[in-house]
Every structure is written in structure tokens, then in C-alpha cells.
Amino acid sequence: MLKTKYKRLKGSQILRQRLLLATLSHTPVLIEDIRTDETWPGLRPHEVSFLRLMEKICDDSFIEINETGTKLKYKPGIVMGGRHLVHDCGTSRAIGYFLEPLIVLALFGRKPLSINLKGITNDSKDPSVDTFKSTTLPMLKHFGVDLKDVVLKIESRGVPPHGGGEVTLTLPTVKSLSAISWTEEGMVKSIRGVSFSTRVSSQFEHAMITSARGVFNRLLPDVHIFTDHRKGPQAGNSPGFGISLVAETTKGCFISADTTVSYGHAGESTEFEEEKKELPPPEDIGEQMAYALLGEINQGGVVDSTHQGLLFLLCALCPADVSKVRVGKLTPYGIETLRNIEDFLKVMFNIEADPSNGTVVLKCVGSGMINLSRKHS
Structure with a gap:
């Protein structure tokens, strides 16, 4: 029996991407010195959760983590995909952290993927599920993926620290992608967006929209920002609000910016601090994100x-x-x-x-x- 030869890597940087590329290229990896110099060394909860997600959609993969979590051995299996899968992403990172590698993996699976992901749908660290829906998934069309089989449904919203959000992602498989020549940005023709709130007044959404429109309406007339006020079980477990904005160009490019305001991730503050902390005004958030989107547009690129x-x-x-x-x-x-x-x-x-x-x-x-x-x- 042949002994497995592992590619040796060090450190924790872009771990999920390394695991994604290791899986697609069928390269066994040995990653050492994972945060060995930090107060809490080793893999973080979201990284372990991502490994568990890989186990669910791949068959015959091998994962070994040492006691301190500073050393990871990963031998990739076959990407299977599958229907009616469920994964709890936890609350240390948002669902957006898991979605990017999951989308790429699913395209090269044996069967189409349908998975329910639970956790944080919107935060300030990772792209929101709204951005994935409006900007990320439409990108796949340029590479020959049929968008009629691509669905991302937001069942409930969840913000830090306690999450409670849920989305369902459906993706087809492809035989191969299509090479592209995509260099023309075009001119911005419209701006769309979603402002949401969970467990706070719906007035927060309207305040964000009004301040964002105050910036955009000086530049173009076609601006529509929708509201999504969630109550009850659909509002998750923590109060918060946020906005996701996307500019569409005449050449079919989508440029996005988003943020979420809440009381932070679990473990970042004590309960006493959490109660005392005040959230910034929604008017400021709407205006800041409008200028952030203009900054992205100004940088250029598709x-x-x-x-x-x-x-x-x-x-x-x-x-x-x-x-x-x-x-x-x-x-x-x-x-x-x-x-x-x-x-x-x-x-x-x-x-x-x-x-x-x-x-x-x-x-x-x-x-x-x-x-x-x-x-x-």
C-alpha cells in the first residue's frame, strides 16, 4: 500500500481556501504551527465547523487534528454534493464565511447540492447572505453556470452574538466552467439594496434607506432599496440592523457593499458590556455604506x-x-x-x-x- 505524501504548510492564513484548493486538486495537506504563538492556540471554532462541513459534502475524506489544534492533517475525498443536507455554522463567523468555498466545491460535485445552513446571516466581518444573493451568485453566469438552478433563500435572519439565522442554498453541478474575457465595467445604471432589522423597530430600516438615497439620488434616478423587517422566529436571537447595496452596470457587472450593526460576536464582550453598548445611528450607517459603494465603483474593475x-x-x-x-x-x-x-x-x-x-x-x-x-x- 502506498504511503500518502502530504503537502506541508504552516500557519492559519486563508485556511478555508487552502482546504478548498486541496480538495479540488486532490492534494493531501499537513498544516502545522496554527496560531502557536497566540494566547489561544490552534484552530478556531469556525475553522473546525468548516472541516465538518467538508466532511458532509465529501465522501471518504480524512481529517486529523492534534490535541492543541495546532496541527491539521487533511486528505481530501470525492465531492458528493447531495440533497437535504443541514449544517450549523455556529456563531464565531457568519454563514458568508462558509458560502464562498461551498459554492466552488458544489459546482464540481457528483450530485447537485441542496443544503440548509444555520447561524449568522449578517455581520460586519463577512459578506452578508444578501450580497451573495445579489452579487456573488450572478457572477457564476459569466463562467457558464445556468442561474435557473441556483437558489439562495433566506429563511430567517440572525445577527451576532447569538445568530439564529437560516438559509437554504441550491446549486447545480457543471462538467467544466467556461473561460472568460471580462474587462469592461460599463457605467452604473441602477442601484438596488436591502435594509433589514431584527428585534428592533422597523424605523431603523427607513432611516438607513433615507440617508443612503440622499447620497445616490444626486447621481442617478434609478435607486430602489427594499425593506426586510423580521419578527418572531424569523428575526433570530439578537437585535441588530444592516444594509446591503449593489450597483448594476450597463455591462452586467454587480458591485456591492454591506454592513451590519449588532452587539458583536459571542465571546467578544461580557453580558454587562453588551447591555451598556450603544449601537450607532442608522442614518450614519446608511450614509457610510452609500459612500463605501461609491468607493468600490470608483476603484474600477468588473x-x-x-x-x-x-x-x-x-x-x-x-x-x-x-x-x-x-x-x-x-x-x-x-x-x-x-x-x-x-x-x-x-x-x-x-x-x-x-x-x-x-x-x-x-x-x-x-x-x-x-x-x-x-x-x-
């Missing part, structure tokens, strides 16, 4: 800064053909993604700055990823 990593991943997983994309200033996450792609898939991007508008054009030849386990109907 996606916003949050979606750079996913865009590069999808390009690298395309057939062995040239893909070409334009983004704004490269983010630290985007740069780390490019390094991980080269490390696992041996795909290198050619990067050229465009001094005329401060954007960056990236080209690569895809790794030729084909879904060999896909079931044919």
Missing part, C-alpha cells in the same frame, strides 16, 4: 474588492484556455489567493497595471479542471 479572490479562483478552474479580467486595486486577500492558486493548481496569472484608470488586468490559462465524478442524467 467585481468589487470582496469578490477578487472568488473571481481569480473561478478563472484558474476554467479549461486550458485564456481568461482575462479587470479588477481595481489588488486586495491582500486577492494576492494571497493568487499565491495559493499557483501553489495548488500551478496556474500563474500575468498581471498588468492600467495607468489610464488605476485598474489591474489579469490573464491566465486555466488549469483545465473537469468534473469527472458528475452524474449524467
